[in-house]
Amino acid sequence: TSLATVVAGCPLSSCLYNASGPLCTTAAELDAVGSSEAGAILSKSATLEKRQGNPSPRYFETTWGSINSMGLPNEGYRYYLDYAKRAATFNKPYFISVSGLGFEDNVAIIRALSGQEHVSAIELNLSCPNVPGKPQTGYDFEQSRVLLEMIFEHVTTPLGVKLPPYFDLPHFEMMAAVLRDFPIAFVTCINSIGNGLVIDTDQESVVIKPKSGFGGIGGDFIKPTALANVRKFYTLLDKDVAIIGCGGIKSGMDVFEHILCGASAVQVGTQLMREGVGCFARIAAELREIMGGKGYRDIDSFKGKLKTLE
Numbered sequence: 001t002s003l004a005t006v007v008a009g010c011p012l013s014s015c016l017y018n019a020s021g022p023l024c025t026t027a028a029e030l031d032a033v034g035s036s037e038a039g040a041i042l043s044k045s046a047t048l049e050k051r052q053g054n055p056s057p058r059y060f061e062t063t064w065g066s067i068n069s070m071g072l073p074n075e076g077y078r079y080y081l082d083y084a085k086r087a088a089t090f091n092k093p094y095f096i097s098v099s100g101l102g103f104e105d106n107v108a109i110i111r112a113l114s115g116q117e118h119v120s121a122i123e124l125n126l127s128c129p130n131v132p133g134k135p136q137t138g139y140d141f142e143q144s145r146v147l148l149e150m151i152f153e154h155v156t157t158p159l160g161v162k163l164p165p166y167f168d169l170p171h172f173e174m175m176a177a178v179l180r181d182f183p184i185a186f187v188t189c190i191n192s193i194g195n196g197l198v199i200d201t202d203q204e205s206v207v208i209k210p211k212s213g214f215g216g217i218g219g220d221f222i223k224p225t226a227l228a229n230v231r232k233f234y235t236l237l238d239k240d241v242a243i244i245g246c247g248g249i250k251s252g253m254d255v256f257e258h259i260l261c262g263a264s265a266v267q268v269g270t271q272l273m274r275e276g277v278g279c280f281a282r283i284a285a286e287l288r289e290i291m292g293g294k295g296y297r298d299i300d301s302f303k304g305k306l307k308t309l310e
């Protein structure tokens with residue numbers, strides 16, 4: 001049973017790789033992903049210059065998942081561009097996530113990355129919920145269109161977008177109408193569910209310092225929302241736009257569900273943070289077991305084939 005797939009024109013030996021964010025900020029972390037069973041390497045979202053991010057504690061793990069308000073700590077886009085030649089030694093695609101602090105920064109970064117050797121694709125993050133004072137572009141459809149118009153004047157490298165979760169059906173239509181007007185290679189659904197709150201009842205306190213404890217939610221609870229977003233954009237966009245599933249994946253069955261909804265590949269975030277890069281081999285083995293049991297030889301045998309109840 002093959003887990004091979006193609007994203008942004010790049011062959012992935014496995015349909016699983018890391019979500020941008022956890023364990024992908026330094027070269028050592030990226031090396032660990034490269035040396036694992038992950039089918040690709042994706043960097044932490046990059047800004048124009050290196051950032052320290054928000055004050056700690058800024059990440060907290062719960063039994064069901066995680067809350068984070070990292071604040072975009074990263075080494076700056078040049079670091080991730082320099083890493084590209086090293087990434088190539090792992091014989092798997094290398095994607096760079098971009099999350100500039102403004103449209104000009106996004107354009108400047110993407111112009112610098114575009115066409116660069118060993119940068120397989122760019123994931124433009126429209127959904128960072130944790131930069132104080134910055135609204136998520138992905139929730140402003142007109143601004144999303146403006147940014148994509150600016151970006152596609154300059155980019156030749158395959159480019160996809162990382163979307164926030166949507167919850168209202170007209171919003172799916174409105175974002176799909178924007179995305180249809182651009183040659184995007186993939187759509188990654190979803191980023192964390194923004195601005196949740198987790199409480200320590202012993203201390204009667206929040207658990208992270210930034211933003212009075214408000215942070216992006218990941219893990220088990222967000223899977224139903226992630227599946228719905230994967231399914232909706234799969235049905236709304238052309239089939240040549242790959243949908244990358246992200247949200248609540250910690251087992252082979254979770255991956256199976258995302259692919260049934262239409263995902264061509266999936267990203268692991270909270271579970272990667274919890275388990276380390278060994279999660280890719282474990283989850284891939286579980287998925288192979290499930291596919292074997294159901295008689296599916298490859299991903300395309302069941303991708304998008306979720307049934308409704310007639």
Ligand SMILES: C=Cc1c(C(=O)O)[nH]c(=O)[nH]c1=O
Nearest residue numbers: 045070071072128130192216
């Ligand atoms: C890029 C910033 C993000 C961050 C962050 O760095 O705070 N956390 C998320 O859950 N999603 C993001 O997109």
